[in-house]
Amino acid sequence: MSFENQLIDWRRELHQNPELSLQEVATTARIRDWLQSAAITLLPYDLKTGAVAEVGQGDKVVALRADIDALPIEEATGLAYRSGNPGVMHACGHDIHTSVILGAALLLKAREAELPGRVRILFQPAEENFGGAKTLIRAGALEGISAIFGMHNEPGMPVGSFATRGGAFYANVDRFAIKVQGKGAHAARPHEGQDAILLASQLVSALQSVASREVNTLDSVVLSVTRIQGGNTWNVLPENVELEGTLRTHRTEVQERVRTRVSEIAAGFARAFNASIEVTWYAGPTALVNDPEWAAFATRVADDAGYQTSTAALHMGGEDFAVYLQQIPGAFVSIGSESRFGLHHPGFNPDERLIAPAARYFAALAEKALQHL
Ligand SMILES: [Zn+2]
Numbered sequence: 608m609s610f611e612n613q614l615i616d617w618r619r620e621l622h623q624n625p626e627l628s629l630q631e632v633a634t635t636a637r638i639r640d641w642l643q644s645a646a647i648t649l650l651p652y653d654l655k656t657g658a659v660a661e662v663g664q665g666d667k668v669v670a671l672r673a674d675i676d677a678l679p680i681e682e683a684t685g686l687a688y689r690s691g692n693p694g695v696m697h698a699c700g701h702d703i704h705t706s707v708i709l710g711a712a713l714l715l716k717a718r719e720a721e722l723p724g725r726v727r728i729l730f731q732p733a734e735e736n737f738g739g740a741k742t743l744i745r746a747g748a749l750e751g752i753s754a755i756f757g758m759h760n761e762p763g764m765p766v767g768s769f770a771t772r773g774g775a776f777y778a779n780v781d782r783f784a785i786k787v788q789g790k791g792a793h794a795a796r797p798h799e800g801q802d803a804i805l806l807a808s809q810l811v812s813a814l815q816s817v818a819s820r821e822v823n824t825l826d827s828v829v830l831s832v833t834r835i836q837g838g839n840t841w842n843v844l845p846e847n848v849e850l851e852g853t854l855r856t857h858r859t860e861v862q863e864r865v866r867t868r869v870s871e872i873a874a875g876f877a878r879a880f881n882a883s884i885e886v887t888w889y890a891g892p893t894a895l896v897n898d899p900e901w902a903a904f905a906t907r908v909a910d911d912a913g914y915q916t917s918t919a920a921l922h923m924g925g926e927d928f929a930v931y932l933q934q935i936p937g938a939f940v941s942i943g944s945e946s947r948f949g950l951h952h953p954g955f956n957p958d959e960r961l962i963a964p965a966a967r968y969f970a971a972l973a974e975k976a977l978q979h980l
C-alpha cells in the first residue's frame with residue numbers, strides 16, 4: 608500500500624471509531640499498534656489515554672503533537688466511513704491530525720540514523736475539554752524538549768495552503784455564569800416581586816456595551832451570552848434567572864478589563880434593582896502565543912515544501928496547545944482542509960489530500976528544527 612493510502616486508511620479507521628475526551632481507549636490502542644508495527648519506540652509514561660513515542664538519538668529533542676479526541680456530535684456526512692459510534696464524531700479533524708503525525712513518525716523513523724537528535728511524538732487526549740495538554744505535562748512528557756510544533760486543519764483554506772503567525776494566535780477562553788436573584792411574584796402583581804427576567808434581559812444588553820464601547824476597537828474581544836434560563840410557566844414571575852456565556856480575547860489586559868467591567872455592571876444592576884447578582888468566571892485555555900522565530904521558521908519550511916503560505920489572522924477559538932507554548936517555544940500552524948462545513952459541524956468533511964503532504968512537512972520541520980538548534 609502506498610504511504611498516502613496507508614495514512615488515509617488509518618484516518619478512516621479513526622474516523623469510524625471516534626471517542627470523546629479522556630475516553631480515547633481504543634484510539635490509543637490503535638495508535639500504539641501502528642507505531643509498534645513500524646518499530647517506533649513508545650515511551651512508558653503513565654497515561655490512561657494518549658501515547659508518546661520517540662524517534663532518533665542524542666540530547667536535542669523537538670516535539671510534534673497531534674490531538675486524538677472527538678466531539679459529542681451526531682455525524683451527518685453520509686460517508687461510507689462515517690462514525691459507527693452514535694452521537695460521537697471526529698468533527699474537528701483530530702483524526703486527520705493524528706494520521707498526519709503518524710505519517711511524520713514513519714518518515715522520521717526511516718531517517719532515524721541521520722537525525723541529529725530525537726523527535727518526541729505526542730498523541731494528546733482531551734483537547735476539546737482542555738485537559739489533555741496538562742495531563743501530558745504532568746506525566747513528564749515535555750521533559751528535555753526545546754521546541755514543539757502542532758497543527759490544526761483549517762476548513763476555510765484550500766488544500767496546499769498554510770498559515771501561521773508569530774505572537775498571539777488563538778484566544779484566551781473564559782466562561783462565565785451569572786445568577787440573577789430577584790423576587791418571585793404573581794405575574795399580574797409584578798410590583799410585589801422583583802422581576803428577574805426583566806433584569807436579566809437588560810443585563811444582556813448592557814454586557815454587549817462592554818465589548819463595543821469599553822475596549823479599544825483595534826483589540827479583539829468577543830462577549831457572547833449563550834444561555835439564559837428562568838421561569839417555568841406563563842403566569843408566575845420567577846425568582847431566579849441564570850445566564851451563561853463566553854469571553855474571548857487575545858491580550859491579558861483586555862481580558863482583565865472586561866472581567867472587571869462585567870462584575871461592576873452586575874453589581875450596579877443588583878443595587879439599582881434591589882436584587883442579587885452573582886458572577887462566576889471559569890478560566891479556559893489561555894491565548895496561544897507562537898514564538899515569532901519558530902513561526903517564521905515553520906513558514907520557511909512550508910515554503911520549501913511547496914505550500915502556499917500566508918500570515919494567519921487572529922483566531923477567536925481556543926486551543927489546548929497554548930499550554931505547551933507557555934513552557935516551551937514553538938509554533939502552531941493552520942493547514943488548509945477545504946471543507947464546505949466548518950469545524951464542529953455535523954457535515955464537516957475535510958479533504959484527505961492534505962494528509963500525506965502535511966506528514967512530509969512535519970517530518971521535514973522536525974528534522975530541520977533539530978539541525979537548527
Ligand atoms: Zn474542536
Ligand SMILES: [Zn+2]
Pocket residue numbers: 699700701734759
Ligand atoms: Zn480541534
